[in-house]
Amino acid sequence: MATAVISGLAGCSPRSGDAAPAYSPTFFSADEWAFVRAAVGRLIPSEGPGPGGIEAGVPEFIDRQMEMPYGHGAYFYLIGPFQTDVPPSLGYQLRYNPREIYRLGIAAANGEARKAQGKTFAELPADAQDGFLQGMEKNAIQFATVPAPVFFSQLLANTKEGYFADPLYGGNRGMAAWKWIGFPGARADFTDWIDQAGRAYPYGPVAISGARG
Amino acid sequence: MTERRKRVDAVIIGYGWAGAIMAKALTDAGLSVVALERGPARDTSPDFEYPRIADELKYGVRGDLWQSLAKETVTIRHGVNDVAAPYRKYGSFILGNGVGGAGVHWNGQLWRASPEDLRLRSHIKERYGKSAIPHDMTIQDYPVTFEELEPHFDHFEKVCAVSGIAGNLRGAIRPGGNPFEGPRSDEFPTPPLPPIEVARLFERATAELGYKAFPIPSANSSIPYTNPYGVRLGPCNLCGFCERFGCFLYSKASPQTAILPILVDRPNLEVRTGAYVTKILRDNSGKVATGALYIDDSGAEVEQPADVVILSAFQMHNVRLLLLSGIGTPYDPATGEGLVGKNYAYQMCAETAAYFSEDVEINPFIGAGSAGLRVIDEFNSDHFDHSGLGFIGGSQIYAGGTGGRPIDQMMLPPDVPHWGAGWKAGIRKHYRHSAPLGTLGTVMSYRDRYLSLDPTYKDAHGLPLLRITFDWHDNEYKMAAYSASKMEEIVRVMKPEKHATLVLRPGMAYDARIYQTTHTTGGAIIGTNPANSVINRYSQSWDVSNLFIYGASAFPQNIGYNPTGLLAGLAYFSAAKIRDSYLKSPGPLVPA
Numbered sequence: 001m002a003t004a005v006i007s008g009l010a011g012c013s014p015r016s017g018d019a020a021p022a023y024s025p026t027f028f029s030a031d032e033w034a035f036v037r038a039a040v041g042r043l044i045p046s047e048g049p050g051p052g053g054i055e056a057g058v059p060e061f062i063d064r065q066m067e068m069p070y071g072h073g074a075y076f077y078l079i080g081p082f083q084t085d086v087p088p089s090l091g092y093q094l095r096y097n098p099r100e101i102y103r104l105g106i107a108a109a110n111g112e113a114r115k116a117q118g119k120t121f122a123e124l125p126a127d128a129q130d131g132f133l134q135g136m137e138k139n140a141i142q143f144a145t146v147p148a149p150v151f152f153s154q155l156l157a158n159t160k161e162g163y164f165a166d167p168l169y170g171g172n173r174g175m176a177a178w179k180w181i182g183f184p185g186a187r188a189d190f191t192d193w194i195d196q197a198g199r200a201y202p203y204g205p206v207a208i209s210g211a212r213g
Numbered sequence: 214m215t216e217r218r219k220r221v222d223a224v225i226i227g228y229g230w231a232g233a234i235m236a237k238a239l240t241d242a243g244l245s246v247v248a249l250e251r252g253p254a255r256d257t258s259p260d261f262e263y264p265r266i267a268d269e270l271k272y273g274v275r276g277d278l279w280q281s282l283a284k285e286t287v288t289i290r291h292g293v294n295d296v297a298a299p300y301r302k303y304g305s306f307i308l309g310n311g312v313g314g315a316g317v318h319w320n321g322q323l324w325r326a327s328p329e330d331l332r333l334r335s336h337i338k339e340r341y342g343k344s345a346i347p348h349d350m351t352i353q354d355y356p357v358t359f360e361e362l363e364p365h366f367d368h369f370e371k372v373c374a375v376s377g378i379a380g381n382l383r384g385a386i387r388p389g390g391n392p393f394e395g396p397r398s399d400e401f402p403t404p405p406l407p408p409i410e411v412a413r414l415f416e417r418a419t420a421e422l423g424y425k426a427f428p429i430p431s432a433n434s435s436i437p438y439t440n441p442y443g444v445r446l447g448p449c450n451l452c453g454f455c456e457r458f459g460c461f462l463y464s465k466a467s468p469q470t471a472i473l474p475i476l477v478d479r480p481n482l483e484v485r486t487g488a489y490v491t492k493i494l495r496d497n498s499g500k501v502a503t504g505a506l507y508i509d510d511s512g513a514e515v516e517q518p519a520d521v522v523i524l525s526a527f528q529m530h531n532v533r534l535l536l537l538s539g540i541g542t543p544y545d546p547a548t549g550e551g552l553v554g555k556n557y558a559y560q561m562c563a564e565t566a567a568y569f570s571e572d573v574e575i576n577p578f579i580g581a582g583s584a585g586l587r588v589i590d591e592f593n594s595d596h597f598d599h600s601g602l603g604f605i606g607g608s609q610i611y612a613g614g615t616g617g618r619p620i621d622q623m624m625l626p627p628d629v630p631h632w633g634a635g636w637k638a639g640i641r642k643h644y645r646h647s648a649p650l651g652t653l654g655t656v657m658s659y660r661d662r663y664l665s666l667d668p669t670y671k672d673a674h675g676l677p678l679l680r681i682t683f684d685w686h687d688n689e690y691k692m693a694a695y696s697a698s699k700m701e702e703i704v705r706v707m708k709p710e711k712h713a714t715l716v717l718r719p720g721m722a723y724d725a726r727i728y729q730t731t732h733t734t735g736g737a738i739i740g741t742n743p744a745n746s747v748i749n750r751y752s753q754s755w756d757v758s759n760l761f762i763y764g765a766s767a768f769p770q771n772i773g774y775n776p777t778g779l780l781a782g783l784a785y786f787s788a789a790k791i792r793d794s795y796l797k798s799p800g801p802l803v804p805a
Binding site: 043092177194 | 263264265266267268269270274275276281282283285286289290291296298299300301302303304406407408409410412413448450451452453454461573574576578579585617619620623631632633634636637638640641644645669670671722723724725726
């Protein structure tokens with residue numbers, strides 16, 4: 001079975017991570033897109049070793065997810081009534097699907113950034129962006145619509161998904177995030193390693209498309 | 214308006230493990246059977262084919278194989294006076310959907326119960342006295358013994374090509390297996406796979422401490438194996454896309470890989486998918502089931518008449534259908550009267566993340582839902598003296614990750630930031646060198662923990678959702694603390710650079726946001742008489758004798774093991790009795 005799986009991938013050429021074409025968002029407006037790119041650039045920054053969220057294509061991933069059933073809330077029970085005084089341990093209780101969370105959250109974030117600092121989030125320097133994101137995460141910045149920590153956790157979760165998901169969804173370009181941590185992706189065959197526990201696995205990742213990293 | 218289909222001998226509601234077991238048994242006996250499954254048809258090919266199945270986002274995170282909560286979920290509250298809120302997004306447990314049910318995307322950890330688990334109330338009273346059971350703890354004995362179920366456990370393990378080592382073979386304790394298990398009549402059908410790295414470290418540490426580690430009984434076959442039905446399973450390759458995924462290798466036992474191949478051509482079986490059952494129908498006496506009512510994929514209402522009704526949906530859905538159908542008396546926690554919904558229980562888990570140095574190669578992506586894992590059973594069930602501990606029950610303690618999938622299974626020490634440059638550096642430093650240990654523990658049943666219909670929230674068809682009333686009790690907090698302390702003792706011997714343990718402590722409420730286990734139990738419990746149970750020892754409804762109910766809904770309290778082995782054992786035990794007695798002379802199999 002090991003042989004069959006590997007040979008099934010032979011003949012597929014590696015996909016380059018460097019020459020990704022510019023992406024035009026479908027769901028996000030220009031202002032929203034600027035926010036998403038700026039925020040992803042701080043959540044997984046480009047500086048230092050390892051791929052940043054921007055090079056990995058995370059903003060494209062998030063935009064494409066918004067057009068999928070997930071973005072429209074297809075996986076969630078969104079029937080009311082919506083209670084506001086439920087213990088947090090009972091989980092998400094808002095009426096919003098992910099598209100609405102982004103739309104409301106980005107508008108609120110830019111509104112707060114303008115009020116406090118006279119600029120949109122994307123126009124702030126990196127340090128101020130980090131501070132603003134921390135404020136959202138810790139609910140130190142209050143939004144009138146979707147709560148800031150809800151928006152932040154949605155954004156962070158989707159950012160990590162886009163970083164680590166198979167490249168077929170638009171993120172993890174060139175399997176860069178998998179290579180960074182040493183995850184072999186869709187190889188899904190360790191027959192030859194079953195009796196070699198403790199030895200470092202040497203092979204790079206493959207994607208569902210058959211591309212090798 | 215309602216379309217009435219041709220009468221059949223038996224209708225099966227829910228086509229997962231229990232439904233498949235009963236479909237085989239009843240069609241073997243020559244009955245005409247219709248199986249109603251609300252989800253889609255699914256099979257290894259094309260639905261779980263490589264490479265498309267190796268997609269963490271689609272299956273591991275979004276949950277494409279799970280029940281869509283958009284149409285139906287449950288509501289949850291902690292106390293009997295609280296208002297419940299819907300379980301809007303997946304967290305604590307995962308509901309199955311489609312042919313194979315949750316048996317498609319389970320871990321394959323196929324345990325038996327300990328003998329004393331099946332007579333828990335009597336056992337605790339005998340060993341520790343009546344006062345060891347708090348007055349609000351409503352645990353009770355099973356009306357069937359380990360010895361009676363053993364041949365059926367053994368059979369199901371062969372059906373599933375289970376890999377493992379017998380620790381108790383016909384009373385002889387054997388090295389390498391679980392010395393605390395009840396006597397097995399036979400060795401496991403396939404040998405265990407070697408331990409993955411963290412499990413190897415766990416084996417060494419537990420040996421040093423004098424514990425007996427053994428392979429988790431695993432429905433991931435280790436070799437090519439032909440099961441008693443002539444169905445072939447293949448060896449597991451530790452692909453890392455196991456639980457939450459369908460198996461592309463025909464290694465993980467599921468209804469698809471173990472039973473359904475021999476049923477597909479049977480002329481006396483029809484499987485109808487997209488059939489959302491809303492009611493079990495009865496005649497005017499209320500004592501005889503006449504079939505099932507369902508809504509098909511086009512939205513039309515259909516009646517399927519049948520002489521026997523098999524209720525084999527997931528635990529919660531079994532209970533909801535009984536309540537929606539008005540069968541039996543709903544449980545009332547104020548009076549303790551009524552039985553449907555009574556004794557809902559869960560399991561209590563703790564987890565330790567061990568962060569090793571960079572020269573320890575964990576290879577976290579090499580793993581499976583159960584193959585390659587190791588476990589100890591010293592502190593489970595009543596395998597240890599509970600005198601003076603202030604609780605009953607216990608936990609299995611295991612080591613081993615199931616795939617190191619980076620979106621959902623990234624393990625980082627608490628001092629690594631959640632985002633930013635520090636996170637990016639942390640994932641590289643720790644990903645390949647971190648591994649989990651866990652405890653999976655018992656939860657007792659209590660007077661104030663139960664299932665009922667929600668008064669407010671509805672499914673997509675306007676029917677009430679099931680409501681869970683659940684929170685932890687002191688017994689469980691104490692049990693978890695004790696189990697976690699033993700786990701920490703082991704992890705210290707494994708010598709990671711650091712470790713972090715998550716254990717629930719008094720004051721921490723049941724948290725529906727965090728995945729813990731899908732082993733929800735109770736609500737249609739098994740017992741000795743109609744005053745203490747919904748079903749008798751043959752899984753037959755006391756109220757409606759041509760209705761049989763299968764699943765973990767039968768468990769009077771929860772065990773420290775994964776439930777599939779026990780629920781399958783109960784189903785096979787019942788199937789044998791239906792074949793040998795019921796079909797010859799339909800009626801109550803146990804006098805009320």
